[in-house]
Amino acid sequence: MSSEERRDSLAEQAAAWIPPWQRPTPPAESPSGGPGSDLPPEVPDPSEIPASPADGTGETFGNAAGEGTEQGETAAHAAERTDAAEQGAERTDRAAQGAEPAETAAQDPAAGVPTKPPAGRRRAAPAPAPAPELDDAELRGALEAILLVVDEPVSELTLAQVLEQPAERIGPMLDEIAAGYTAAGHGFELRRAAGGWRLYTRPEYATYVERFVLDGQSVRLTQAALETLAVVAYKQPVTRSRISAIRGVNCDGVIRTLVSRGLVEECGAEPDSGAFLYRTTTMFLEKLGLNSVDDLPPLAPFLPDDVEELADATR
Incomplete structure (x- = not known):
């Protein structure tokens, strides 16, 4: 074959060569790009790449092949960036899918798992448990015990706060205690005085109390x-x-x-x-x-x- 014929043949082969990224997808039974081929599809078959002539006439093919190689590397980098972006998106989707049940569990108290409040929110302080309501017998005894140690009249509100009971229960119970003392004929009575309640000795026993406390000494106002x-x-x-x-x-x-x-x-x-x-x-x-x-x-x-x-x- 003459040099001119060889040059024409190489030019035809270079013109007919298709880069790997522009080739159609091979069928499933031949993933390597052709029957019996062991190379991957992105790697071209060496038989399809024209050889460079020995007499230096392959400059056109060499430029085309170099340009194709450069374009192949650029396409490969673009494919790598695309794959990296797809992997990042998959990781974001997996993180979102993993965080969604946790958020649902945090919002659903029936989930039975430890919950964590969303970022930027403070968990509200739990309300204190209400004090148990005392029955009438225990409330009566507690009021009597407090009234025995007070040194000045104590108000109903103070008693309700100390016993952690509703204020509307204290007044009727004190009236009931006072009526019980009077009916039983005790030497003392529960009386309201100075805006509160306190135990006092009965007036009919004042002479005996004065005799015991003062022992004949009394201080009177002029x-x-x-x-x-x-x-x-x-x-x-x-x-x-x-x-x-x-x-x-x-x-x-x-x-x-x-x-x-x-x-x-x-x-x-x-x-x-x-x-x-x-x-x-x-x-x-x-x-x-x-x-x-x-x-x-x-x-x-x-x-x-x-x-x-x-x-x-x-x-």
Whole structure:
């Protein structure tokens, strides 16, 4: 074969050569690209690649083959990137599929598995379990035990908070206990005083209690102290000058005595003059067995008949 004929043959073979990535998919029975071939489809058959001529006339084929090889490498890199992207998408899908049951379990308390709150959310603190409700016998005993140790009247709200029971149960139970003591004829009674409840000895046994406690010694308020205390009780809050004007004498020393005994206390200052105001204390209500100052007896029965004439005469 002459050189010209060989050149034409190589040019025809180069023109008829198809790159591997442009070839059609081979049938299933011949995965290697042809019957009896052991090479993979992407590797071309060496018999199809024209040999380069020895006389240097294969420049056209060499350029075409080099260009095809470069395009093949580019296509291979693109295929690798596509495979990597597909694998990343598969991993993302698997992670999403794996996280979906966990999220469902976290939202479904019946799943029976430890739950974890979603990111960015705080789990709400569990509500404290309500205290068990006491039966009437146990509630009665608990109230009696507390009332035996208190040193001042205790309110129904305080008792409800200590026993962790509804406040509406405390009042009726205390009334029932007080009625039971009275019916049984005990030497003590449960009485409401100073806005709370406390046990007191009965008045008919006061002489025996005084004999035991005081042993013949008693501390009594003077007539001046009683008068001053009465003025404070009925006119509170009141200043010292007002008390002195009502009584007609200076009452500074008597006020100091009543304050030291805990029967009277300061409660602010008068806006106009800045003088201290005084009122009765809780001990005052305790000592007299009153629940509030509203329970004080009215003054009208104790006033003289000519009180208006006396008031006009003093003006």
